[in-house]
Amino acid sequence: MVHLLSTKQLSPYQIQLFSQAGFSVEAMSFIEIIPQRDIPPFQPSDFYLFTSQNAFLSLIENPIYKIISSKNAFCVGEKTKKLLKNNHWNVIASFEYAHELGSYLIDQYQEASFTLFCGDRRLDTLPNIMKKNKIKFQEILTYRTLLTPIKVEKLFDGILFFSPSAVESFLQVNHFRDEHIFCIGSTTQKALPKEINSYLAKTPTIESVQECCINIFKKTKNDKK
Numbered sequence: 001m002v003h004l005l006s007t008k009q010l011s012p013y014q015i016q017l018f019s020q021a022g023f024s025v026e027a028m029s030f031i032e033i034i035p036q037r038d039i040p041p042f043q044p045s046d047f048y049l050f051t052s053q054n055a056f057l058s059l060i061e062n063p064i065y066k067i068i069s070s071k072n073a074f075c076v077g078e079k080t081k082k083l084l085k086n087n088h089w090n091v092i093a094s095f096e097y098a099h100e101l102g103s104y105l106i107d108q109y110q111e112a113s114f115t116l117f118c119g120d121r122r123l124d125t126l127p128n129i130m131k132k133n134k135i136k137f138q139e140i141l142t143y144r145t146l147l148t149p150i151k152v153e154k155l156f157d158g159i160l161f162f163s164p165s166a167v168e169s170f171l172q173v174n175h176f177r178d179e180h181i182f183c184i185g186s187t188t189q190k191a192l193p194k195e196i197n198s199y200l201a202k203t204p205t206i207e208s209v210q211e212c213c214i215n216i217f218k219k220t221k222n223d224k225k
Contacts, residue, residue, distance in 0.1 A: 002217050005156040005179075007166040014206060021214045026154075030169040032146040033057075033119075039064045042140055045115040051076040051098050051126065053083050055117040058143035060087065076101055078205060096204055097185070102129030110135065121145045121165055123187060149173040158182060158217070160209055164191035180220075182213045 004018065006027040018025045035058035050056050050073060059065050071089040075081050081094040095101040102125065105114070113136035116126060120141060130137040147169040158180040161167050164187055171193075181198035183189040189200050199216055201208035 002157045003155075004158045004160060004213065005152065005154075006160045007170060008160075008162050010206070014210065017210060018214075023214070023217075026156075028150050028152070030148055030150060030166040031163065032148050034144045034146055035061050036141050036143055037062070039140060039142065042115065042138060044069065045136075045138070046070070046072070046112040047092070047109070047114050048073045049075070049101070049114055049116040049126070050080050050084065051101075051116070051118060051122065053077070053080050054119060055142050056080065056083055056087075058119075059117050062142070074101055074105065078203075097187075098123065098126040099129070102126050105130070105135065106133050113137070115140055117142045119143045119145050123164075147172065158213055160184075160213065161188050161192075162206065162209070164188050167191040180213075180216060182209050182216075184209050 002023045004023055004025045006025055007030045009027045009029055010025065015025050015027075033054050039062050041064070048068070048070070073084055073089050073091050075084060075091060075094045076096070076098050078094065081091050084091050093104060095104065106129065110133070114130065116137065116139045118139055118141065120143075127137070127139065145165050147165060149169045149172040151173045155177065156179055160182045161170070162184045167188060168191060176196055181192065181196060183192070183198050183200050184206070185204035186200065189198055192198055199212050201212045
């Protein structure tokens with residue numbers, strides 16, 4: 001049996017999929033999301049930007065959410081798009097990565113104003129694009145990411161990473177051995193030490209990481225026959 005470590009909690013359904021494929025999974029949370037309680041008043045914008053589910057989930061818990069009149073948004077990630085739509089937001093367009101979103105806004109919405117809801121460890125990608133192209137833009141912090149490193153004593157065949165912060169947290173008290181490393185996206189992959197080889201999911205979703213992981217181990221098993 002293949003033994004995996006997930007650096008975030010998985011749903012029962014996701015664990016079941018691994019089990020059906022002959023994998024055992026141990027999930028440990030290497031980061032904790034802390035919603036920002038004191039969000040100051042901000043100027044309304046034409047459109048709102050979300051690059052993660054955490055940004056929206058933290059915002060919706062805050063009293064300031066109730067005074068947001070316009071609910072026109074752009075986002076990164078299919079899960080973020082689904083979450084917004086389920087909460088009656090108008091998602092004009094969604095993209096897999098922030099740089100794709102930035103390029104689209106420059107091309108199509110140069111004269112509009114935007115508010116990005118984000119965490120304290122957000123990447124500079126989107127803000128840099130907006131500032132460089134002089135697009136009216138503000139950032140509102142809705143959550144903080146707390147690193148919660150855990151010393152891993154057991155040996156695993158594979159490790160699944162879903163954010164650069166989880167990579168950083170893991171490496172604070174652990175080192176890589178001979179595990180297969182799987183990443184949800186290119187920014188997560190870039191957080192790994194340069195000498196570490198890893199596999200990148202086709203799309204930045206948990207399901208795609210699962211598919212990549214299962215396929216790689218199946219191929220490895222077949223190659224040994």
